Amino acid sequence: METLGWIAFGSIIAAGLCMGIGAIGPAIGEGMALSRALSSIAQQPDETNTIVKFLFVGMAMVESTAIYCFVLAMILLFANPFWSYFLEKAGG
Amino acid sequence: METLGWIAFGSIIAAGLCMGIGAIGPAIGEGMALSRALSSIAQQPDETNTIVKFLFVGMAMVESTAIYCFVLAMILLFANPFWSYFLEKAGG
Amino acid sequence: METLGWIAFGSIIAAGLCMGIGAIGPAIGEGMALSRALSSIAQQPDETNTIVKFLFVGMAMVESTAIYCFVLAMILLFANPFWSYFLEKAGG
Amino acid sequence: METLGWIAFGSIIAAGLCMGIGAIGPAIGEGMALSRALSSIAQQPDETNTIVKFLFVGMAMVESTAIYCFVLAMILLFANPFWSYFLEKAGG
Amino acid sequence: METLGWIAFGSIIAAGLCMGIGAIGPAIGEGMALSRALSSIAQQPDETNTIVKFLFVGMAMVESTAIYCFVLAMILLFANPFWSYFLEKAGG
Amino acid sequence: METLGWIAFGSIIAAGLCMGIGAIGPAIGEGMALSRALSSIAQQPDETNTIVKFLFVGMAMVESTAIYCFVLAMILLFANPFWSYFLEKAGG
Amino acid sequence: METLGWIAFGSIIAAGLCMGIGAIGPAIGEGMALSRALSSIAQQPDETNTIVKFLFVGMAMVESTAIYCFVLAMILLFANPFWSYFLEKAGG
């Protein structure tokens, strides 16, 4: 397998593992926040608006770590600088 | 095995592991949120609508990390840029 | 072993691991939700209908991550795009 | 070992691991639900029927993830599309 | 070692791991249910019959995941379709 | 090493791991049930007979998963169908 | 190394791992039961005889999983059917 193939192979494996492992943390973190928010709403219904507003802002922040992983996986697949270089070299 | 075969082999393994590992977190996170929501409903039946509304919005957000994994697995299988390239080269 | 064989071998292993690992999270998540729901019913029998309705909607959502894994395993076994390509090439 | 043998070997290993790992989650999830249900019955004997009805519906749902694994293992052993192909090719 | 030997070797290893790993979950799940049931009987002796009836129905359901593993191990050892095929081929 | 030797080698390793790993779950599960049963007896001495009766029935059920492992290990060592076949072939 | 040597080597490793891993579960399970029994005796000294009787019967049951491992290790070392066969063959 030539170099171009190894770069593609490595990018596919790295993207898959990065997204797979990186989805564990955010999902559990958001689940904890969400579960606590819902029981807080039940205890303090008057504060629903405040709690929900900051819940979603906060979850967006937690989600950001998952998005970093997704962005990195997308970069590895669609905007991989190493792939571009070797592609250009192979095509030259 | 030629390069095309390795790309396919790698994509299959990466898609399988990404989805398999990536399903652990969201499922546990949603389970925590759901279980707390149900006991909140039992304690505060009047708030059922509010709790349920935000529960499903929040679970959709947690689910999003699983969906990232699923999307990535689908991209690896059906819209793999590396596969497209090597396919084109092999067919050229 | 020719390329066709490796694609089949990889798909089988990936499908098995994806489903096996992916069944851990949803089952535990649903178990947590179910156990909390049942004790909520015992504490608040009047809310049984509400709790049960949202329990099953929520469990269906948790189940969805297991279904993603199952769908992916089925795709790998029965609608594998890489297999189709190599099959066609081998048959051509 | 020819390709046919590797497909068989891979299917056996994948079926064993898929079922073995996939039995951990559902069993623990059902155990949690069952244990909470029984203590709820003890606290609220009047609700026994309701609790038990939803316990078994819910456990069936949790069990479904174990069944996915079992179904996949059965497919790998008895309805393996890759095996069928190679068998036909070997027999042709 | 010829193909027939590898199929036998793989089946033995897969059966052993499947049963060994698959016994962890059900045993812990049943232990949790049993321990909670016994303390419920102690708290509510009048409900002993109800609790015990559903305990054993539920434990049978949890046990089912261990039985899936055992069945699969038995299939791999005594009704292995791949073994049958290669045996027939070798004997033919 | 001929095929017969590999079958024996694999059976020994699989039997050892199956029993070793498979003993973790039942022992912990039974320990949980036993410990809760004893504290229940202390709290409700009048129910000793009921608790003990169902404790041992239940522990037998938990023990069954350990026994599955032991049975499988025994089958692998003393009634291994693959060994029988190769033995017969070697002796024929 | 001839086949006889591999059988011996495998039996030694399998016996060691089986006993080593298999000792974790029973010891922790018995420790849990024992610790709870002692605090029950302290709370309910009048029930000492009952608690102790069932503690030791129960611990014997938990111990049984460790004994399965020990028995298997002994079988592998002193009554190994595969060793007997190869020994006989080598001596014949």
Place this chain on the structure above:
Amino acid sequence: METLGWIAFGSIIAAGLCMGIGAIGPAIGEGMALSRALSSIAQQPDETNTIVKFLFVGMAMVESTAIYCFVLAMILLFANPFWSYFLEKAGG
């Protein structure tokens, strides 16, 4: 594969693992902080502004560890000093 290829391959794998593993901690840490903040708001609505202000400052600090990982992954992909050197040498 020449040196340039190995540098690219290593950078891709290292970037993927660094981001994947590095997303677990911050997401869980932020989830803990967020969940506690929301329940604090519910208990002390008057302090909402103070809590939220420091929540987001603190989460930004936790997020910084995820950002270190992202920055490192970006450096490895787009500003890799080793790649630059070998590229220059190869192009020279």
Place this chain on the structure above:
Amino acid sequence: METLGWIAFGSIIAAGLCMGIGAIGPAIGEGMALSRALSSIAQQPDETNTIVKFLFVGMAMVESTAIYCFVLAMILLFANPFWSYFLEKAGG
């Protein structure tokens, strides 16, 4: 390295791992029992004799799993049947 050397090498490794891993469980189990016993004595000084008597009988039982491991390690080192056989063969 001849067969005799491999048997010795395997016995040494197996004995070391068996004892090392097998010491984790009993030590933690006995620690749990001991810690609970001491706090029970503090709460119920009058029962010191009873508690201590059964504590040491119980700890001896927990210790037995460690002793199984030690016995097995000693057998592997000093009464290894495989070693005896090969020694005799080598000396014959």
Place this chain on the structure above:
Amino acid sequence: METLGWIAFGSIIAAGLCMGIGAIGPAIGEGMALSRALSSIAQQPDETNTIVKFLFVGMAMVESTAIYCFVLAMILLFANPFWSYFLEKAGG
């Protein structure tokens, strides 16, 4: 691949793992401190200034372990003494 390439390859992998693993601890540690600080503010609003001051000083200290990892990764990439030596030798 010449020595220079291996040094670069090793530095990339080491930097990635160091930062990835090293981000888990600080993020969880800071998350714990932050979550407790916010609930303390809610309980004792008058102490907000004191709590926040020491929270950020303390988090900076926890952050320092993540910064050690980042610094080390940067040294490995941009100020690697081994790379400098081999670069000089290669260029000499």
Place this chain on the structure above:
Amino acid sequence: METLGWIAFGSIIAAGLCMGIGAIGPAIGEGMALSRALSSIAQQPDETNTIVKFLFVGMAMVESTAIYCFVLAMILLFANPFWSYFLEKAGG
């Protein structure tokens, strides 16, 4: 490397791992017992003598599992029967 060297190499590795892994359990077990004993003394100063007496007898028992490991490591290093045999053979 001749057989004598491998025996020595294996003994060193086995002794190191046996002691290293075997020190985890006893230390944690004794730590649990000690911490509970000290808080019992604080609660019941009059029982100090009884508690301390049985604490040290019990800790000696827990320590015994660490001592088994140490003894085994010493045997492997200084009284290794396999080493003695090969030494004698080499010296003969």
Place this chain on the structure above:
Amino acid sequence: METLGWIAFGSIIAAGLCMGIGAIGPAIGEGMALSRALSSIAQQPDETNTIVKFLFVGMAMVESTAIYCFVLAMILLFANPFWSYFLEKAGG
């Protein structure tokens, strides 16, 4: 790759792993201490000075284990005695 290269390669990997793994413990330990200190300040504002003084002295002590790791990593990179020796030999 000559010896000098391997020494450099090993030092880089060892420094990266040492710092990466060694940052987990101190960060979590400091996080626990900090979180408890802040809630103590909230409960006992009058003791703020005492608590904070000993908090930072104690955290410095916990930090010391991270610093040992950092120092070791720095020694491996910048004051490595083995590198010095081989460098001198290579340059001699």
Place this chain on the structure above:
Amino acid sequence: METLGWIAFGSIIAAGLCMGIGAIGPAIGEGMALSRALSSIAQQPDETNTIVKFLFVGMAMVESTAIYCFVLAMILLFANPFWSYFLEKAGG
């Protein structure tokens, strides 16, 4: 590499792992005992002398498992019987 080199190499690795792994348990065990002792002193200042006396005696006992590891590492490095033998043979 001659035998003498392998013995040295193995001793270094075994000493490092033995001490590294063996330091986890005692440090956590002593931390638990120390933390409980300090809170006991706070609750029962009059018993400070008794608690502290037995705390340090007990911690010395826990420390002993770490010392076993250290002693073993020292023996492996400075009083290694296998090294002495091979050294003598090499020097003879």
Place this chain on the structure above:
Amino acid sequence: METLGWIAFGSIIAAGLCMGIGAIGPAIGEGMALSRALSSIAQQPDETNTIVKFLFVGMAMVESTAIYCFVLAMILLFANPFWSYFLEKAGG
């Protein structure tokens, strides 16, 4: 790579792992002790001197396990007896 190189390579890896793994336990143990000490000071300010005195004596003892690791790493790097021997031999 000659023997001298392997000894250096092994010492570097062993020192790095020993310090890295060995820093986890002490840091967490000290963190537990410190956090409990601070909350004890808050509850019992009058005992500050006593608590702090024994806290630092105790933490020094916990720290000792980290110091053992550091000492061992230093010995491996700067006073390695095996290195001295081979160095002398190489220089002789």
